[in-house]
Amino acid sequence: MSISYQQHQGFFQLAECNANFLDREAATLFDELREGRLQAVLVHDVYPRKLLPDLVEGLETHQPSFLKTRFPDAFNGWFYGRNLNLCEPQLEQYFDDARQFERDLELFLPGALNPAVRIADILARMDGGRPFRAPPGPDLGQRYMFTSLRGHAEGGYIPAHCDNEFVLRPSYQHLTSVCDPHIMSFVLGFNDCDGGGATEIYNYIQPPLGKALMSDDQRSIKPDVDTLASVKIRVPSGSMLVFDSGRYLHRLEPVAGSTTRWTACSFMALNNDKSATYVWG
Ligand SMILES: O=C(O)CCC(=O)C(=O)O
Numbered sequence: 001m002s003i004s005y006q007q008h009q010g011f012f013q014l015a016e017c018n019a020n021f022l023d024r025e026a027a028t029l030f031d032e033l034r035e036g037r038l039q040a041v042l043v044h045d046v047y048p049r050k051l052l053p054d055l056v057e058g059l060e061t062h063q064p065s066f067l068k069t070r071f072p073d074a075f076n077g078w079f080y081g082r083n084l085n086l087c088e089p090q091l092e093q094y095f096d097d098a099r100q101f102e103r104d105l106e107l108f109l110p111g112a113l114n115p116a117v118r119i120a121d122i123l124a125r126m127d128g129g130r131p132f133r134a135p136p137g138p139d140l141g142q143r144y145m146f147t148s149l150r151g152h153a154e155g156g157y158i159p160a161h162c163d164n165e166f167v168l169r170p171s172y173q174h175l176t177s178v179c180d181p182h183i184m185s186f187v188l189g190f191n192d193c194d195g196g197g198a199t200e201i202y203n204y205i206q207p208p209l210g211k212a213l214m215s216d217d218q219r220s221i222k223p224d225v226d227t228l229a230s231v232k233i234r235v236p237s238g239s240m241l242v243f244d245s246g247r248y249l250h251r252l253e254p255v256a257g258s259t260t261r262w263t264a265c266s267f268m269a270l271n272n273d274k275s276a277t278y279v280w281g
């Protein structure tokens with residue numbers, strides 16, 4: 001058997017598998033996530049462990065010289081690449097930046113190791129062979145960034161949210177015209193931090209956005225997380241967590257200690273004719 005399953009906290013069914021042994025049993029993992037029979041998949045050995053120290057060294061020393069952008073100051077984190085959530089609405093510079101980011105990503109992880117090849121291939125195997133790729137932009141030849149690389153220093157965090165909220169952002173106007181509003185995501189770990197830094201997923205599913213927006217009771221949109229059961233997953237180095245981050249409330253637990261938490265993180269949604277899943281950073 002290539003997949004093992006574990007139940008956590010009475011609401012969280014986690015599947016674990018190895019990226020190099022994804023057989024036919026793995027081909028329905030995305031169906032199970034979409035149907036809510038599974039809450040997350042942890043895929044091990046996406047990148048071989050022996051490769052990781054050099055990759056982390058490159059991230060630490062900013063080699064290659066990726067475009068560097070920042071989370072809001074309080075989150076104590078930054079991106080290599082540009083997070084679509086934090087872009088200006090017209091995306092004027094974005095697609096030029098995306099072209100340069102693709103070149104830098106190819107220097108960082110060349111050929112078969114490039115996330116747009118390696119990670120895309122793994123995700124496709126988990127979805128019956130349906131391809132995963134960066135969405136086309138509004139103009140010919142434009143393409144969104146497949147991922148963003150992220151550093152979170154000591155104390156860095158992301159507050160509780162559901163990724164389906166992102167589609168309300170002005171920078172999502174074009175993207176939402178070409179894909180489904182239901183977003184999932186992956187978090188790939190490049191290293192293990194000293195403490196904290198878990199992806200924490202709560203036993204709370206956000207109601208469909210239309211309903212939430214029509215509600216005048218703001219408290220129904222963001223529950224008090226202290227009252228909710230949760231599961232904390234520290235994504236091991238070289239492994240990738242895939243989960244329904246669109247509907248499930250989640251956060252990045254503050255990073256403890258002086259080791260920066262390095263990840264690659266992307267969002268994904270089925271395109272309009274369901275022939276592919278679009279992936280962006
Ligand atoms: O880094 C993580 O564990 C979660 C990231 C996340 O939730 C996001 O960027 O939307």
Ligand SMILES: [Fe+2]
Nearest residue numbers: 161162163245
């Ligand atoms: Fe998220």
